[in-house]
Amino acid sequence: MAVLYACSFAPLALFDAFGLTSRRLVPSAKDPAVAGGMLHDNLCGHVKGVLERIFSWPDPQDLFLVVVSCDAMRRMADALLETWGPARVLVLDLPVCPDEEGMRYFAASLIKLGQRLTELTGRPLHAHALYRSLALRNELAEHLERLRGQVHTEGVRTGPAGAMNVLRELTDLPVGEALERIDAFLAPPPLPRDPNTVPVYLFGTIQPDPRYFDLVVEAGLAVTGLGTCDAYRPHEVAFALAPELSTPALLEAYASALLGRSPCPTLCRCERSSTLVAHHLAAAHACSARGAVLLTLKYCDPYLAKVPELRRAFQEANCPLLVLEGEAGPNLPGQARTRLQAFAELLTARGVA
Amino acid sequence: MSQVLAYLDATIDGLTAKLEAEGKAPNPRKRFALAAMRLARRLCDPEVVTAWCGVATPFELLNAMGVPACYPEFIGGVLASAGLVVPTLEAAEQCGYSSDSCGYHRAALGVITSRLLPPPRLFLATSQPCSAGMYALESASRILGRSPFVLHVPTDRSEAATSYVTRQLGRLVLHVSAITGRRLAEADLAEAILASNRTRASLVEVFERCTDVPSPIRSTELKNLGIVLPLFFGTAEAETVAGAWLDELRLRAERPPKTGERLRLLWLQNRLQFKSKLIEDLETDYGAVIVADEFNDITWPPLDPENPLQSLAERILFHPYSGTAEVRIAHLLDLVRRYRVDGVINPCHFGCKQGTGSRGLIERGLRRAEVPVLNLEVDCIDSRNFSEGQVRTRLQAFVELLLQRRELSAEVLP
Structure with missing residues (x-):
C-alpha cells in the first residue's frame, strides 16, 4: 500500500x-x-x-x-x-x-x-518510529541545502541528470534511498557555470510539462536558483528534535516545521511567515540572478492573484521578471520559446550595458 | 466615483419616494433594494470605517460593532446592476489581474486600483466559499499596505474544527477592535444574535411559503435575497426586509396572484447581475418560473445567545458551500424535492471554482436523481462576453425539453 x-x-x-x-x-x-x-x-x-x-x-x-x-x-x-x-x-x-x-x-x-x-x-x-523518520527527513533537508549550493554554482542541468529531475525522484523514494540518491548526485564537484549563460531565478507552480525547463536552458539562461512548488519545499525544513518527545509533541513540532516551509501562494501573510514576494526577491538575490522567470499555470488562482504584486516588487528591485502562463497539454506553446529567447537577449544586453 | 454616487443617490431617493407614496404596503423588494443601496452609499462615505469581507463572515459581529461591511460579490453586483462595472474590470486587468479570474473579485480589485471608492479600513478574508476571494482580498489589502485578517474555514466538520473556527472568530473581534478602537459590547452582541434569529425565523416561513405550487413569487422577486441579506444580519434592517416579505406572502396567500406557471426551476449560485430580460421572458413566454435559488434557504439552527461565537462558527462550517461537493449536491436535491422543481440552471460563473469547478460533479449528482440540468457558461457581472442570443436559445431549448418531459410523464401517469 x-x-x-x-x-x-x-x-x-x-x-x-x-x-x-x-x-x-x-x-x-x-x-x-x-x-x-x-x-x-x-x-x-x-x-x-x-x-x-x-x-x-x-x-x-x-x-x-x-x-x-x-x-x-x-x-x-x-x-x-x-x-x-x-x-x-x-x-x-x-x-x-x-x-x-x-x-x-x-x-x-x-x-x-x-x-x-x-x-x-x-x-x-x-x-520512536516517528522520531526516526523525522530525523531522516531532517537529514534529507540538510542535504538539500548542499544541492541548493550546487545549483547556485553551476546552474540547473536539464535532462535525466538534472537537479530538477533528481528533486522529483526524491519524492518517489523511501527516505533512506532518497538520501543515497542525493549523496550520489552531490558526489562529483560542481562544474563551473558556462560564462555565456545568464543566471536567472526560476519560480512558480509545479510544471506538468518538464520541457519548460529545457526551453529556459535552450534560451541561454542558467537557472541558478529554483523556487517552484515542487523543488525544495517538499523536503524542507530541518528542525530541532528530542528523542524523549511523545507522539503528539513530535507531531506538533512537525506541523510547525511544515508550515514554516518557504511561502506557498496558497498561504496568506501573517506575522509568522515572510511574504511570498519578499521570499522570492530574496531568493533571486541570493542566487545572483540577473532576472527571474515566473512559471504559472492558467487558472491557478493563488499565483495569478499575486502576479501584479510580484511584477511591481521585481521592477522596484530592478530585477527583470518574465511571467509565463502555461497550460497542461501535449503541445508546448511556441510563444513561450520566443518570449524566453527575447528575455535572454534583454538580460544579455543589460549585462553588456 | 461621481457616477456611482449619482446612481446610488438617485436610486435611494426614488425608492424612498415610492415607499412613502405607497404607505403601509409591505413592498419587500423595494425595501430590500433600499437597504442594499443605503449600505452601498455608506461604503462610499470616506468618513465611515468600513470592512470588505469574505462571504462566510458572520456579519452579526460587525453590525454589533457598528462597522458597515460587504464582500466583493456585493460590490461587483451593485456596479454591474448600475452598468458601471466594466471600467473596474478593465482597471484590474490593466494592473495584471488575470481575465480568467472571477469577475466579482476582479471588479473589487479594480475599485481599489482605480480608487473608485474610499478604501475600507478592514479586510476580513475567509477561505470559504472560495479561496480565490481570500486571495483577492489579501491582494487588495496589500495594495493599500494593510494587514488582512484571514478566517480559515476547514472542510472538516469535527468538534475540533468548530473550536478552531470559534477561536478565530474571537481573534477576528479583537482585530476589528484593534483597528477601529471599538469594543464588542456583550449586550450589543446579544441583541444582534436575537435580531438575527428573528430574521431567520421570518425567512424560514418566507422560504416555506415559496415552496407552494404554483409559486407565490415571480422569477426575479427573490433575486439576491439569500446572499445579500446576511450583510444585514443582526440589524433592524434585516428584520424589516424579512418581515416585509413575510407580510407580502401572507397577503398573497389570501389573494393568490394569477400565474401562468408551467415549469418550476431552481437557479444555482448567483443570478446575472447586469440588466437582462432573459429570465422575465422565460416566464412570460413559457411559464417557466424560477421558484428557488440555491442561496435562498436557511441551513442553520437558531443561534445560541449563550454561545454566540460557537453557533456562528457552526453556521459557517455547516453551510453547504463549506463542505464537500457531496454535501452541496445533497442540499440541492433537498431543494429540488421541497420546491418540486422540474429542472436546474447552473450559470457556471466564469472563473469560479465553486460554480464552474463543481460543474461536472453537480451535473452527475443531479442526473443520478433524474433532475435535468442546464449548464450555462456565463460571467454573472461581466456583460462584455455575454452573448444574449446564444444564452436565450439554450434556455429556450432547455425549457422546451422540460415541457415535453412533463407532457410525456402526464401521459404515462394515470
Missing part, C-alpha cells in the same frame, strides 16, 4: 513512520479533457493533470492524500471522493495562515491523520 499525494505540505515523515511508501503524483499533460469532463476545463493544469493520472491508477490498494490548500485542490478531493470513495481518500486541511492557531489546528489534524492510518494499516504509530 502506498500513499499518493500532490502537494508539498504532505507529511511524508508520518507515512514513513507507518512503513508506507509515499509517491508524489507528477501531473500528466496528455489529455486534460479527462479531468475537465469530471469537473471543468477551467481548472488549473496541476489538478487536471493529477486527476488524469489517478483515474488510470493501477493499484486499487493505494491511498491518496489531498491537502486542501486552494479551491482547485478541494475540487480534486471532491472528484476523488466520488470515484475512489472515502475509504481510500485522506483529506488534510492546510491552514491558510501559518500562525500559532493554524499550527495547533494542523498538529491536531496530523494526529487525526495518524489515527486514520492506524485504522487503515492496522499498525500503531510509535513515537
Whole structure:
C-alpha cells in the first residue's frame, strides 16, 4: 500500500513512520479533457493533470492524500471522493495562515491523520518510529541545502541528470534511498557555470510539462536558483528534535516545521511567515540572478492573484521578471520559446550595458 | 466615483419616494433594494470605517460593532446592476489581474486600483466559499499596505474544527477592535444574535411559503435575497426586509396572484447581475418560473445567545458551500424535492471554482436523481462576453425539453 499525494505540505515523515511508501503524483499533460469532463476545463493544469493520472491508477490498494490548500485542490478531493470513495481518500486541511492557531489546528489534524492510518494499516504509530523518520527527513533537508549550493554554482542541468529531475525522484523514494540518491548526485564537484549563460531565478507552480525547463536552458539562461512548488519545499525544513518527545509533541513540532516551509501562494501573510514576494526577491538575490522567470499555470488562482504584486516588487528591485502562463497539454506553446529567447537577449544586453 | 454616487443617490431617493407614496404596503423588494443601496452609499462615505469581507463572515459581529461591511460579490453586483462595472474590470486587468479570474473579485480589485471608492479600513478574508476571494482580498489589502485578517474555514466538520473556527472568530473581534478602537459590547452582541434569529425565523416561513405550487413569487422577486441579506444580519434592517416579505406572502396567500406557471426551476449560485430580460421572458413566454435559488434557504439552527461565537462558527462550517461537493449536491436535491422543481440552471460563473469547478460533479449528482440540468457558461457581472442570443436559445431549448418531459410523464401517469 502506498500513499499518493500532490502537494508539498504532505507529511511524508508520518507515512514513513507507518512503513508506507509515499509517491508524489507528477501531473500528466496528455489529455486534460479527462479531468475537465469530471469537473471543468477551467481548472488549473496541476489538478487536471493529477486527476488524469489517478483515474488510470493501477493499484486499487493505494491511498491518496489531498491537502486542501486552494479551491482547485478541494475540487480534486471532491472528484476523488466520488470515484475512489472515502475509504481510500485522506483529506488534510492546510491552514491558510501559518500562525500559532493554524499550527495547533494542523498538529491536531496530523494526529487525526495518524489515527486514520492506524485504522487503515492496522499498525500503531510509535513515537520512536516517528522520531526516526523525522530525523531522516531532517537529514534529507540538510542535504538539500548542499544541492541548493550546487545549483547556485553551476546552474540547473536539464535532462535525466538534472537537479530538477533528481528533486522529483526524491519524492518517489523511501527516505533512506532518497538520501543515497542525493549523496550520489552531490558526489562529483560542481562544474563551473558556462560564462555565456545568464543566471536567472526560476519560480512558480509545479510544471506538468518538464520541457519548460529545457526551453529556459535552450534560451541561454542558467537557472541558478529554483523556487517552484515542487523543488525544495517538499523536503524542507530541518528542525530541532528530542528523542524523549511523545507522539503528539513530535507531531506538533512537525506541523510547525511544515508550515514554516518557504511561502506557498496558497498561504496568506501573517506575522509568522515572510511574504511570498519578499521570499522570492530574496531568493533571486541570493542566487545572483540577473532576472527571474515566473512559471504559472492558467487558472491557478493563488499565483495569478499575486502576479501584479510580484511584477511591481521585481521592477522596484530592478530585477527583470518574465511571467509565463502555461497550460497542461501535449503541445508546448511556441510563444513561450520566443518570449524566453527575447528575455535572454534583454538580460544579455543589460549585462553588456 | 461621481457616477456611482449619482446612481446610488438617485436610486435611494426614488425608492424612498415610492415607499412613502405607497404607505403601509409591505413592498419587500423595494425595501430590500433600499437597504442594499443605503449600505452601498455608506461604503462610499470616506468618513465611515468600513470592512470588505469574505462571504462566510458572520456579519452579526460587525453590525454589533457598528462597522458597515460587504464582500466583493456585493460590490461587483451593485456596479454591474448600475452598468458601471466594466471600467473596474478593465482597471484590474490593466494592473495584471488575470481575465480568467472571477469577475466579482476582479471588479473589487479594480475599485481599489482605480480608487473608485474610499478604501475600507478592514479586510476580513475567509477561505470559504472560495479561496480565490481570500486571495483577492489579501491582494487588495496589500495594495493599500494593510494587514488582512484571514478566517480559515476547514472542510472538516469535527468538534475540533468548530473550536478552531470559534477561536478565530474571537481573534477576528479583537482585530476589528484593534483597528477601529471599538469594543464588542456583550449586550450589543446579544441583541444582534436575537435580531438575527428573528430574521431567520421570518425567512424560514418566507422560504416555506415559496415552496407552494404554483409559486407565490415571480422569477426575479427573490433575486439576491439569500446572499445579500446576511450583510444585514443582526440589524433592524434585516428584520424589516424579512418581515416585509413575510407580510407580502401572507397577503398573497389570501389573494393568490394569477400565474401562468408551467415549469418550476431552481437557479444555482448567483443570478446575472447586469440588466437582462432573459429570465422575465422565460416566464412570460413559457411559464417557466424560477421558484428557488440555491442561496435562498436557511441551513442553520437558531443561534445560541449563550454561545454566540460557537453557533456562528457552526453556521459557517455547516453551510453547504463549506463542505464537500457531496454535501452541496445533497442540499440541492433537498431543494429540488421541497420546491418540486422540474429542472436546474447552473450559470457556471466564469472563473469560479465553486460554480464552474463543481460543474461536472453537480451535473452527475443531479442526473443520478433524474433532475435535468442546464449548464450555462456565463460571467454573472461581466456583460462584455455575454452573448444574449446564444444564452436565450439554450434556455429556450432547455425549457422546451422540460415541457415535453412533463407532457410525456402526464401521459404515462394515470
